[in-house]
Every structure is written in C-alpha cells, then in structure tokens.
Amino acid sequence: xxxxxxxxxxxxxxxxxxxxxxxxxxxxxxxxxxxxxxxxxxxxxxxxxxxxxxxxxxxxxxxxxxxxxxxxxxxxxxxxxxxxxxxxxxxxxxxxxxxxxxxxxxxxxxxxxxxxxxxxxxxxxxxxxxxxxxxxxxxxxxxxxxxxxxxxxxxxxxxxxxxxxxxxxxxxxxxxxxxxxxxxxxxxxxxxxxxxxxxxxxxxxxxxxxxxxxxxxxxxxxxxxxxxxxxxxxxxxxxxxxxxxxxxxxxxxxxxxxxxxxxxxxxxxxxxxxxxxxxxxxxxxxxxxxxxxxxxxxxxxxxxxxxxxxxxxxxxxxxxxxxxxxxxxxxxxxxxxxxxxxxxxxxxxxxxxxxxxxxxxxxxxxxxxxxxxxxxxxxxxxxxxxxxxxxxxxxxxxxxxxxxxxxxxxxxxxxxxxxxxxxxxxxxxxxxxxxxxxxxxxxxxxxxxxxxxxxxxxxxxxxxxxxxxxxxxxxxxxxxxxxxxxxxxxxxxxxxxxxxxxxxxxxxxxxxxxxxxxxxxxxxxxxx
Numbered sequence: 052x053x054x055x056x057x058x059x060x061x062x063x064x065x066x067x068x069x070x071x072x073x074x075x076x077x078x079x080x081x082x083x084x085x086x087x088x089x090x091x092x093x094x095x096x097x098x099x100x101x102x103x104x105x106x107x108x109x110x111x112x113x114x115x116x117x118x119x120x121x122x123x124x125x126x127x128x129x130x131x132x133x134x135x136x137x138x139x140x141x142x143x144x145x146x147x148x149x150x151x152x153x154x155x156x157x158x159x160x161x162x163x164x165x166x167x168x169x170x171x172x173x174x175x176x177x178x179x180x181x182x183x184x185x186x187x188x189x190x191x192x193x194x195x196x197x198x199x200x201x202x203x204x205x206x207x208x209x210x211x212x213x214x215x216x217x218x219x220x221x222x223x224x225x226x227x228x229x230x231x232x233x234x235x236x237x238x239x240x241x242x243x244x245x246x247x248x249x250x251x252x253x254x255x256x257x258x259x260x261x262x263x264x265x266x267x268x269x270x271x272x273x274x275x276x277x278x279x280x281x282x283x284x285x286x287x288x289x290x291x292x293x294x295x296x297x298x299x300x301x302x303x304x305x306x307x308x309x310x311x312x313x314x315x316x317x318x319x320x321x322x323x324x325x326x327x328x329x330x331x332x333x334x335x336x337x338x339x340x341x342x343x344x345x346x347x348x349x350x351x352x353x354x355x356x357x358x359x360x361x362x363x364x365x366x367x368x369x370x371x372x373x374x375x376x377x378x379x380x381x382x383x384x385x386x387x388x389x390x391x392x393x394x395x396x397x398x399x400x401x402x403x404x405x406x407x408x409x410x411x412x413x414x415x416x417x418x419x420x421x422x423x424x425x426x427x428x429x430x431x432x433x434x435x436x437x438x439x440x441x442x443x444x445x446x447x448x449x450x451x452x453x454x455x456x457x458x459x460x461x462x463x464x465x466x467x468x469x470x471x472x473x474x475x476x477x478x479x480x481x482x483x484x485x486x487x488x489x490x491x492x493x494x495x496x497x498x499x500x501x502x503x504x505x506x507x508x509x510x511x512x513x514x515x516x517x518x519x520x521x522x523x524x525x526x527x528x529x530x531x532x533x534x535x536x537x538x539x540x541x542x543x544x545x546x547x548x549x550x551x552x553x554x555x556x557x558x559x560x561x562x563x564x565x566x567x568x569x570x571x572x573x574x575x576x577x578x579x
Contacts, residue, residue: 070167128155168201173285192252225319232322339365375445413439420461
C-alpha cells in the first residue's frame with residue numbers, strides 16, 4: 052500500500068518494525084525515562100546514562116517472544132535529513148522540538164500499526180487453510196472487523212503523511228485525529244465490545260480443534276509475522292486506541308497555551324477519551340447482561356423471586372463468606388455466597404454444578420455493613436456485621452483485605468458513573484491497609500470504588516507512580532492496569548487502625564490538568 056511510502060523513505064525502521072515491537076519499546080522507554088527523571092530529581096545535575104541499559108536492570112518484556120532492545124526505537128523527527136539540515140531547526144526551542152517529536156511519533160507508530168494490521172489480515176484472516184476450519188460464526192467472533200480497522204487506519208495514515216509532507220518543520224496532527232474519531236468509533240467500539248467473544252472463541256478452538264491449532268502454530272512460525280503469536284495481533288486495536296490518547300495527552304502538555312493548536316489538541320483528547328469510555332461502557336454492559344443471563348439460569352429461590360436480568364444492573368462484587376450461626380445450635384457456621392449488584396444483594400447457598408439457592412435478598416439502599424472486633428473461640432477472625440431485612444448477620448472472611456473490600460462495597464452508593472467527566476480522566480481506587488504498600492515482593496491489587504470523590508485534594512497530596520508490569524482485574528471491584536501506565540496516588544486513612552484503607556486517584560499519565568510534578572521514587576514502582 053502506498054500510504055507507507057513516505058515513512059519508509061524517512062525512517063526505515065517504520066517499514067520493518069511491527070506495532071508489537073514499537074509498543075514494547077515505547078513502554079520500556081517510558082519506564083526508563085521516568086526512572087532517569089527520578090534519579091535527576093534526587094542527584095541534581097548528575098548525568099544518568101540512557102544507554103546501553105545493563106541487562107540486569109532492563110525491564111523484562113511482557114511476552115517471551117518480544118525481546119526488543121531498549122535502544123531500538125523508531126527514527127526521530129530531528130534525525131530526518133531535511134529537518135537536521137534546515138537552518139530553521141536551530142531556531143526552535145527544546146519544547147518546540149519535543150512537541151514535533153511527539154507528533155512525529157503519532158505518524159511513525161501508525162505506520163507500524165498499519166504494517167501489523169496488514170500482516171494479520173493478509174497472513175491470518177485470509178489464510179485458506181484457516182478459513183476451511185472456521186464456521187461463519189467463529190470467523191466473525193475471532194476476527195470481528197479487523198479488515199475495517201485496517202482500512203480506516205490506512206486512510207488515517209495517509210492523511211498524516213500528507214500533513215508531514217506539506218510542512219516538515221511545523222506539521223500538526225490533532226485536527227486530523229479529531230476528524231477521524233467518528234470513523235474510529237464505527238469500527239473500534241464493535242471490535243472492542245467483541246473482545247470476550249473473541250477470547251472465548253480463540254481458546255475454545257485451540258483446545259477443541261486440533262486442526263485449527265496446527266494451522267495457527269504453523270502460521271505463527273512464519274517469518275512473515277516475525278514469529279509473533281496470533282493473539283498479539285488480535286489485541287492491537289485495544290493497544291492502539293489507548294496509545295493514541297496518551298500521545299495526544301503529551302501533545303496537549305507541550306502545546307503553547309491559547310493557540311489554535313491547543314484547541315485542536317484538547318478537542319482530540321476529549322474525543323478519544325469519549326470513544327474509549329463508550330467502548331468501556333459497551334463492554335461492561337455486554338458482560339453484565341451475559342453474566343446475569345448465565346446466573347439467572349443457575350439460581351433457585353427459596354424466598355420471594357427476583358427477576359435478575361436488567362439493562363441497568365451490574366455486578367459489583369461476588370464471593371463466598373462464612374456466616375457465624377447461633378452457638379447454641381449444632382452447626383455454628385455455614386458457608387454462604389454473596390452476589391452484590393449495584394441495586395440488590397443476593398444471599399445464597401452454593402450448590403453442586405455451579406448452582407445457587409437464594410435464601411434472602413435486599414435492595415442495596417437498605418444494607419449496612421460494619422466492622423466487628425470480637426474474638427471467637429480465642430481466635431481473631433475477620434468479622435463484619437451485615438444488616439439486611441431487619442436482621443444482622445455475623446460474617447467472616449479468609450483475609451482482612453476481603454473483609455474491608457466487602458464493607459467498602461456494601462457501604463458505598465453504586466451509581467452508574469461517566470468517568471469521562473472526571474478531570475483528567477481520573478478514577479478512584481482503594482487498597483486495604485492489610486496489603487503492604489509499596490512492597491516489591493507483594494502482588495498488589497487495586498480495587499475500583501464506584502463513586503467519584505467530591506473533595507478537592509491539594510497538589511502536595513499526590514505521588515506519581517508507574518506500573519512496570521500489566522495487571523488484569525479478576526473481580527468486578529478490581530482495576531486493570533497497563534504496563535507503563537502512570538498513576539497518581541493519594542493516601543488517606545479512615546478512623547480506626549484496623550479499618551484503615553488507602554485511597555488512590557488513578558490517572559493515565561495526564562499530569563497537566565493536575566499541575567503536579569511529583570515523580571515516583573525508585574522504591575515506589577508498582578510490581579504486578
């Protein structure tokens with residue numbers, strides 16, 4: 052395709068580097084850059100070498116098949132001969148040069164993205180051997196609208212290249228991004244929403260269809276795809292749309308205030324945030340309906356029946372707890388299962404075959420949970436009291452962290468939140484005090500609260516940290532984090548030593564709107 056011609060001539064790496072490699076390199080570069088920034092803040096003007104990176108200090112790639120050197124990156128804008136030899140280049144300030152570099156990265160990374168999309172469509176999607184093994188439905192779920200994503204991405208890249216060609220020294224990209232957001236929405240929202248079907252279909256075919264597994268593994272061994280796995284190509288749209296947003300946020304930070312360029316950059320950033328939020332909302336709603344339909348088929352009611360499937364209902368938290376019974380009875384405790392939705396709580400007995408018998412339920416508005424500090428049988432237990440339907444249940448959990456999460460989940464209101472209205476796209480999360488913070492030996496789980504704080508926090512309350520390994524949420528009240536994602540941390544304690552919780556404001560690297568320059572220290576790196 053001709054849309055790669057300009058970038059191929061300007062920076063040869065973009066013609067050979069796949070997006071998976073760019074993404075891994077960019078994330079490692081950001082982590083290294085933050086580390087060096089922190090070292091400079093501690094040691095003043097002491098120079099910190101950026102390369103070569105000692106192997107023992109280099110972050111490990113998230114995939115063993117992606118071992119990309121930290122020193123390998125797409126060509127820089129200032130390395131283009133037409134730019135480097137221009138008399139005007141010497142007149143640019145450092146901030147102006149950094150701005151052009153970020154904008155040029157939008158173009159070069161889009162070229163790598165298009166190359167990866169070409170490979171997945173031409174090498175995998177159009178494979179005759181693979182096509183013969185897939186039903187129409189499986190093909191739709193597995194590859195969704197990848198061809199449409201590729202078409203729009205090439206059109207987008209073509210416009211970006213035309214802009215660079217028109218003014219190599221002062222080109223802008225955010226107005227082009229803003230104009231394409233509506234087209235992005237038409238393909239990205241359906242593709243991202245299809246993720247759960249895609250994952251389930253891929254795993255089922257790999258487990259149950261040996262012919263499919265053999266063909267996929269054969270295709271993956273080809274030099275055409277640089278021996279990268281099919282799955283690394285299927286997740287590209289997820290990675291790309293969030294990466295563009297982060298690049299635009301950097302552009303906003305570096306663009307002169309009060310200019311038309313700033314207006315366009317902020318517009319593009321807001322449109323991208325809205326697109327990502329709509330995708331997240333669509334994914335959440337689809338998963339909620341699916342889980343409700345599945346649960347409804349596995350539930351029997353001993354009490355008054357409650358219709359479970361509702362468009363507005365979503366699962367907040369679920370799991371087993373132990374109910375402490377009357378000690379005068381033979382059975383002093385029993386295992387019960389809680390399903391906490393944003394509007395109702397189900398109290399059930401877990402049966403064989405994944406079925407549940409609901410013995411009680413109550414609206415969330417009528418629930419109350421409180422910590423309970425008592426000793427039973429001379430043993431300290433993680434106890435809390437749950438008030439519902441004019442009675443109180445004494446419940447026990449395996450860990451103090453689980454107890455605190457249940458108390459927090461039951462005690463908070465659970466409205467449907469439009470996170471795009473939060474300043475800088477911030478979210479709120481908590482970490483139980485029972486988990487060490489930070490502790491390089493622990494796996495830390497951040498749990499998303501379902502409300503937004505209305506209390507303004509002073510800038511000095513923030514500490515900026517960065518994840519060096521991705522974390523995938525396993526519970527509805529947990530928060531997934533991407534590798535290299537920057538988070539702004541605020542610690543706040545409630546009264547009571549055992550009840551103390553730590554609150555975190557989560558941001559995706561957008562520190563401009565928070566006006567904070569606090570960087571994480573070497574010991575404050577999130578390890579997942």
